[in-house]
Each structure stands twice: as C-alpha cells, then as structure tokens.
Amino acid sequence: MASEPPAKKKCLGSDCSNEAGALQCPTCLKLGIKDSFFCSQECFKRNWSEHKSMHKTQSNLLHHFVAPKAISPDAVTGYYNPFPSFPFAGPLRPVYPLSEHRTVPKSIPHPTWWQDGDPKYSRSLINRNKIDIHDAKGIAAMRKVCRLAREVLDLAAAAAKPGVTTDYIDELVHKACIERESYPSPLNYNHFPKSCCTSVNEVICHGIPDQRVLLDGDILNIDISLYHGGYHADLNETYYIGDRAKADPDSVRVVEAARESLDEAIKAVKPGVLIREFGNIIEKVAKQKDCSVIRTYCGHGVGKLFHCPPNVPHYAKNKAVGECKPGMTFTIEPMVALGKYRDITWPDNWTSTTIDGKRTAQFEHTLLVTEDGCEILTARLPDSPGGPVPMPEKKVDGAAA
Incomplete structure (x- = not known):
C-alpha cells in the first residue's frame, strides 16, 4: 500500500498563508x-x-543570562565592561555588574514567563493573524493598566537626571509597579533581566539598566510595560538629560522627529485604516527632518498578551496585514535615527544600537481604536515630565544666526 504524502509545511511568516519552500x-x-x-x-x-x-x-x-566579567574590573569601583572585545558602534559601553535580580510578591499575579523566561505563546502558529477585539470589560481593564503605566513612566522620567544610574531608574520602576499591584512585564521576559528598558544615545531599544551614570547631554528612552488585572500596557518616551542635549541641534532633531512621527501616525488611526499606512506617515516625517526609520522592530498588538497581532511596521511601503477596527488595542512606537537605519545587537542578546553609532530616539503609545477614531490610553498628563523642545538657534561665529 502506498504511504501517505508528507504534510505540507506552512510558511512561518505571520502575514503569509503560503506553503513553505526550502x-x-x-x-x-x-x-x-x-x-x-x-x-x-x-x-x-x-x-x-x-x-x-x-x-x-x-x-x-x-x-540563561550570565555576563562574563572582564579580566580587570576597576580597582576602585569594581565596575567593568563585560564585552571588552566587542566592536561597539558608538561611544556607549555597558557598566557591570548588574544589580541583584528583583522579585515581585507572589500576591501580585505573574505572567507566564516569570519563572522560566519563556512566554510560550510567542512561538504559537495558532491564530497568528487574529487580532483581538476587546469587549467593554476588556477596554476598562486596558484603560486602567495604561493609566498605571503612565504613572510609573512619569515617576521614572522625573528621576532621570545627570548623576543618576539607569539601574536606579529600574529600581524606582520596580517598586512603583509593586505599589500598584502590578508586575513589570519585561522582567524575565525571554530572560530580560530588568523591570524596564533604558536606552541611551545610540541605543535603539532594549537597553538593560546598569551602573552607567547619566550625563548632561545624554538622551534617554525609558520603556515601561505593566501587567495588571490580566492585561498589559506598553509605552515609552525619550527624554533630554540635563541642558546640553536641549542645546544640541542633532539631538533635538532626532528626538522631535520621533515624537512628531508618532503624533502624526496617531492622527490617522480610525476604523478602516490599513495597518500598513502608519509606516508611510512615519517615514515621511522622518525624511523631512533628514532622519531614517529603524526597520527591525515594530509596534504590536497588546492586551491579554504582551505582544500579539497586528504587527505595526514603521517604514514606508511595508506589507503589514490588517486594518483598524473598533475595540483593537495596539502600539505604534517609531524608532528614528540620525544616520543609517540598520542595527547591531550587543552580546547581551538585547541591547540594539545603530550600526553607525549615531543617536536614535523612540516614542510609544498604546492605542484603542474607537468607533470614529482612537483613544490614546497612555496619553501624557498635564504634569508629565518631558515634552517637546524647540530647535536651538544655529550659531554663526559664536553668535545666534
């Protein structure tokens, strides 16, 4: 009797329904x-x-996450660069050792990855293009967790000053989450070692909080995600550290390009709009300011799952699947760079930087599609730290132009 033909493999592309090739x-x-x-x-x-x-x-x-020590830690501080032979693209270096692993009280509900680091659902091929539509209860839960996440981000941003370490900011974030009976979603997600991401200067995203002190002139992105009541929130902003960054035309140009590109994309969110359209808007704004758009990372659905459909690319002419429908919640989080859009990843398997070491900025909101537009669930409050900065005047021979 003839054997049955082998089952056809399905392409792993989340936006593809084709049969897999070789x-x-x-x-x-x-x-x-x-x-x-x-x-x-x-x-x-x-x-x-x-x-x-x-x-x-x-x-x-x-x-697991085990950073090798450099041969010679600093004799006074005990700090060290764990990757001394890595060809870093820019001047930034990691400063280790990392602080002790922080824990969350068992009384606070934990996501699936809290213990073994594996989100489990991230590799599932089931309903990979199915976008969740929240009912009234789900929308109320998303509004609450997003409000809590905004509170935590604002607390972290208020502490982001010259002389402060990113590890200190992570400690504040961790404690603020616990005070709100929330689990910091990044903690142990795929073994990420901290409770938030802190991305400095040329770091695009996923920077690990460490012992480096923030300097006057840095730009810092703080990315906050919370898990509360069975739902996740996700938002981030880039902040100017001290006064020197606000006086640097390039730093202001890239930060405000990222901020403006997100604002313009959000204006387009309403039922019937294709997900792929946001990338066209974002790249247009970035190019107007002589910046590029990072292509490796994208926005995503968020709700009961930390990351889920739809994928939301930020570059033009992308082929994202789906359209906006009332009840959907997802993030738009453009990453904009002064130089090339390509990226490299440090040996910690997380920290992503620009390939040329030039500065980059990012902003992110969690959005709810409504019947006639959208609601910014993670919207800034009247007293939120940060905010837009005007372009500094150009200097000509020491005088303002």
Whole structure:
C-alpha cells in the first residue's frame, strides 16, 4: 500500500498563508530549532523582527543570562565592561555588574514567563493573524493598566537626571509597579533581566539598566510595560538629560522627529485604516527632518498578551496585514535615527544600537481604536515630565544666526 504524502509545511511568516519552500532560517538551524521554513527570502526579511524573538527564547533557555566579567574590573569601583572585545558602534559601553535580580510578591499575579523566561505563546502558529477585539470589560481593564503605566513612566522620567544610574531608574520602576499591584512585564521576559528598558544615545531599544551614570547631554528612552488585572500596557518616551542635549541641534532633531512621527501616525488611526499606512506617515516625517526609520522592530498588538497581532511596521511601503477596527488595542512606537537605519545587537542578546553609532530616539503609545477614531490610553498628563523642545538657534561665529 502506498504511504501517505508528507504534510505540507506552512510558511512561518505571520502575514503569509503560503506553503513553505526550502528556505529555513539559518539562526534557527544553529540553535537547533527545526521546521522554521519560509516561502521566500522577501517573506523572511519582512517577518524578521517578529521571528527573531524565537531566537532569544531558545538561546536564553540554553544559556540563561550570565555576563562574563572582564579580566580587570576597576580597582576602585569594581565596575567593568563585560564585552571588552566587542566592536561597539558608538561611544556607549555597558557598566557591570548588574544589580541583584528583583522579585515581585507572589500576591501580585505573574505572567507566564516569570519563572522560566519563556512566554510560550510567542512561538504559537495558532491564530497568528487574529487580532483581538476587546469587549467593554476588556477596554476598562486596558484603560486602567495604561493609566498605571503612565504613572510609573512619569515617576521614572522625573528621576532621570545627570548623576543618576539607569539601574536606579529600574529600581524606582520596580517598586512603583509593586505599589500598584502590578508586575513589570519585561522582567524575565525571554530572560530580560530588568523591570524596564533604558536606552541611551545610540541605543535603539532594549537597553538593560546598569551602573552607567547619566550625563548632561545624554538622551534617554525609558520603556515601561505593566501587567495588571490580566492585561498589559506598553509605552515609552525619550527624554533630554540635563541642558546640553536641549542645546544640541542633532539631538533635538532626532528626538522631535520621533515624537512628531508618532503624533502624526496617531492622527490617522480610525476604523478602516490599513495597518500598513502608519509606516508611510512615519517615514515621511522622518525624511523631512533628514532622519531614517529603524526597520527591525515594530509596534504590536497588546492586551491579554504582551505582544500579539497586528504587527505595526514603521517604514514606508511595508506589507503589514490588517486594518483598524473598533475595540483593537495596539502600539505604534517609531524608532528614528540620525544616520543609517540598520542595527547591531550587543552580546547581551538585547541591547540594539545603530550600526553607525549615531543617536536614535523612540516614542510609544498604546492605542484603542474607537468607533470614529482612537483613544490614546497612555496619553501624557498635564504634569508629565518631558515634552517637546524647540530647535536651538544655529550659531554663526559664536553668535545666534
């Protein structure tokens, strides 16, 4: 009797329904992940930002987060660069050791990854294009968790001053989450070691809070995510540290380009608008300010799951699947750079920087699509720290132009 033909493999592209071809992700092969096939090179590249999360999970499950010490820690401070031979793209360096792992009281509900680091659902192929529509109860829960997340971000931003370490900011964030009976969503997510992301200067995203002191002239993105009442919130902003950053035309240009691009994209959110349209708006604003848009990372659905459909690319002419419908909640979080849009990742497997070491900025809101527009669930409050800064006047021979 003839044997049954083998089952056809489905392409892993989240926005694709094609049958898989022979192209398999090379990183998956190195990590021992089987059956990660795509229908084409174009589909693989388009879905890379989402697919690579599988690598983080598998790699960290095998190795966990253990940073090797440099040969000679500073004799006075005990601090060290854990990756002394890495070809960093810019002047920023990690400053270790990291502080002790922070814990959350068991009385506060924990997400699935709190113990083993594996979000579990991130590799599921079930309903990968299904976008959740919240009912009235879900919308109320999202409004609450997003309000709490805004409170925590504002507390962190108020503390972001010259002389403060990013680890201190992480400590404040962790305590503020607990005070609000919330779990900081990043903590142990794919083994991320801290409760928030702090991305300085050339760091695009996923910066790990450490012992580096913030300097007058830095720009700092603080990314906050909370889990409360069974729902997640997600938001971030980039802040000027001290006064020197506000006087630096390039720093102001990139920060305000990121801020404006998000604001303009949000104006377009309403039922019927295609998800792919936001990237066209964002890249137009960025180009007007002579900046580029990072392509590796994208916005995402957020709610009962930390990251879920839809994917929201920030660059023009993308092929994102889906359209806005009332009850959807998702983030738009453009990352804009002064130089090239390409990125590199430090050996910590998280910190992503621009490939040329030039500065980059990001802003993010969690949005609810309403019947006639959208509601910014993580909107700034009247007393929120930060905010827009005007372009400094150009100097000509020491005088204002």
